[in-house]
Amino acid sequence: MSKEKKNTPNKNIKTPKFNFYWIYGIVLVLFIGYQFFSAGTTSTKNLSQNEFKTILTDNDIKSVVIVNRDVAEIYIKPEASEKEKHKKNKTTFYTEKTPLYYYDFGDLQNFEKELETEKENNSLDFDVTNTEKTNILDQLFIYLPFIFLIGLWIYFMRRMSGGGSGGGGQIFSIGKSKAKLFDQDQKVKTSFKDVAGLEGAKEEVQEIVDFLKSPEKYTSLGGKIPKGALLVGPPGTGKTLLAKAVAGEAGVPFFSLSGSDFVEMFVGVGASRVRDLFKQAQQKSPSIIFIDEIDAIGRSRGKNNMTGGNDERENTLNQLLTEMDGFGTDTNVIVLAATNRADVLDKALMRAGRFDRQIYVDLPDLNERAEIFKVHLKPIKLDKDADIEFLSQQTPGFSGADIANLCNEAALIAARKGKKSVHHQDFLDAVDRIVGGLEKKNKIISSKEKETIAYHEAGHATASWMLEHAAPLVKVTIVPRGQSLGAAWYLPEERQIVQAEQMLDEMCATLAGRAAEKLMFNKISTGALNDLEKVMRQAKAMVTVYGLNDKIGNLTYYDSSGQSDYNFTKPYSEQTAQVIDKEISDLVESQYQRAIKILDDNKDKLITLAKHLLEKEVIFKNDLERIFGKRPFEKEDEQVIDKKENTSENSTETVE
Template structure:
């Protein structure tokens, strides 16, 4: 076969797939065509009164058929068809058994009397008949509105069924499970190698994989594998990715769906879908069921005051509880769920025998962030100056999804600048873009405002350089970015616990921006809104959450269960509230005065730094070392599992 013939055979247009609705359309078209072409009005001519009376008196009429007491169909005698006046009225589709004329006579009684009288006077021999006929087309048009409404109802019912399995989206399949099945025909290619970091979580789920691969290893000793594992953690930390890796490693049927897939507007559909899901999983055991965002159906019952006792979500949750505790361990069906709102889940769902294990998927630490960077940097063309270690230090508090977004943003910035590879500076620009927002160099700022912003940011930089526990500075800028008029970027250390001295130093450095305005201009502006919000939240946490205040003592008013949001009363008295407010105010005021003292002692360096900022607009750590000298507080950095948010001081003018 030649190449041309091969191409012809490959590009051969496939005929459209057969659809059963075509048969309905053909039948309907045939009925309409039959009614149209078999209709008497298609081959008959309408007569006027004079024409009718002339034909009647000439005795050319064989018979008159009155149809539905409305129209008279007139049949002409065969020997009269040869007359010239009838020949010219013969239609091309005229048949001998059909009427040649029809006549709208008006009142039936008068018409019959006229026929009777004329027949007697002229000795006519025509026949007269009355018939009742039904026009199918007229009947369709009569019931067309009802047919349209029924068709519209069927259409919406099909759409609301969501295309569930087992019936191509028909209304009768609405109670079927909408889970997507991954089995030997459609394998999950993700493995634990694709999941960077999360070592502790991977250890936990590895046992589930081992059980599914070799269950006899555990059951021979009398052990039972946990029936369910709940992945809990902040958004973007890799819970769904970890579940995909479990499916890829185990090599067993994997049913994946979201918690919202159970929810429908029809009563009882959610419970029906739960039953169908577990029935399918048992038929394909050993298997895994993964329910993402399970808090959509697993919320604690009775907490929602807007709904009654017959809430559809509660019925779905009840069915899920029954199914999880109903099947035996010999079916080898394991349920894995993910949520970032474990505090709102029902206690019955969390008990032993259902979700036996909670696996906390935390934000990555310094070492794990470096591993995540290596995974997401594989498809990116990197320049030699790219420093992964520095980037992992520069991104505390970033989740895996944030790091993936950062790498993509850096590649876009490099492409926008026409570079052949992604440089280290592109990653730093991407961090600034994500944390601070879009740079706005064309924003109109008066010289006086610019000077105020420069001293404000110089105050942050000076205080953080002089305070032992404040985070070391990386960059200061007075270029507007996002909603901020200026910003300072720091490199906070990885901390597992935070001391009171560290929190106080951070508060002092944050207040130093406003303190610099007060010291240099003897005036304060609205530019420190973000700073005030941050230190007020920090001071309130020290007093009411962490128990770091002498007056309040070793008491916390923090509720980790999250149930306090349903309460309308405070967990302390009015007298205690007054003491809390006073202590928070004093705590902030002491650090404000401390910041003013530090800046007063280093006023000349503060002015030099502010003038350099006005000149360059962006300064780095090296510029501060020229002005202040080496920072006196050098610390050894330990890898820790705690991640703090990037210290970003931004000012928003309102």
């Protein structure tokens, strides 16, 4: 038995949409048509006063028609139109019924009197008539500026709403979500294999992936997956990359947008976009919503709102809180967010039931840096001498983005030198370029300034070599780089906690450059600004943050939540402030005197090192071992770090 076929619309046939650009086209055609029409139906030449009088006295005029009491249309007699002076002014569309000239006469009464006088004096036989004409196109072009402004407004509305050249209904899509959707048609190809390091963070989000793949495994036991996970960490550590890997592993629709995408100049647009985003996510569940830089809309409400300018942002945040709290247990929609400013987020956003988990994405350690190097070195042609393990040792504190930049910079340096592959030295030069800045060998420096810089950097090197807890020196240079006139690179130990003795040794080594200038020249230059800034910051932290000062005691005036108003009010009395100032001053001064004593005890070696630095401009760790011998606190069986020419992140610099 055959079934009756139903008339169903063909989905392949696209319904034509009204295009607002047709309006612009119609206006343009009307304008061109008006100009074309005017060229064929009106006079081709505007007569001057002398030209008009010449034609008038020659008795060539058939009639004069005064239009709208403003302008005169001049009609020429047929026999006169064949004259050479008139014939050259004829257009293609000229007929005897169309005026050949027009004349802007000015005052109507004077013009009419002039015509009557000429007719009587010269016995002229032309007619003078008055008429009123209404040109529809002229009336239309009166409103042309308004049409243009309306079209311009429509254009900008469409641009702000993200509309293309399609239908005009997209004007009202300004409140729609601007999230970019990755689904089965546009899959996320990133997986956990593309994310080097971050082992702890990957373990945290693995549970989210398992839930999206098989939610029954959890819901059958009555469990609930966290509704939101917040990725927190320094910039460049891979928070966005980790979120993409979650979507790629789970194979579910992935809505990606930035916190600033909710912000708009119109009232209520942010909240409307939040509603539309969550509506789309629920329709495609299981799915993931990823909001990058959520601190753009998630800042604490009611603080520093002096003028009420943050009301729209707060309304957007309120809507986000409502949508996250309104999810049911069966929607299978998970919200991921990333920020490096978790301290400024609103407490209501961080509570359980919204962002249940905070996944800290920290800077990579030694082994993780080696894995990140392997990922970013895949597309680079490496020479055999490139040592990944050594490079990972020389880059403490580098994020994943920093390592990617380092690999790219090394490739650029090798290409600039005309090499066929990237050598180990190219990576070391790239670290110097990134940390210290571009080398400026042509910078003009006097011999006295160069000597001061050499003793300054030699002071840093000497003190760091003699102090047990100071970072071991790697390289010292007096070649200007960036804004610095000289620099000393160290290889700091990767510590999880820092003791007071370690901070004091670092402060002493930092002040040793200034102390060397005082010891050798009995003068101090302005080049130690960077050193003083660093030492002041460390001393203040010891006294007011870490509680490492006997006079202040076991107190801290640091608020990790960021909710206190310490910028406007001090959390201590004036008497305590005086004690803090004195303790900071005494702490810095004691380490300065300690640095002078260390340098005075090793003055001969300091001079030898400075002279060697003036001669070579760059010295390395093996030069210090040759001048100073083994560090006094090193054990015989202690392994010393490779003596290759290397660089590191931390440096003490002489600033211009």
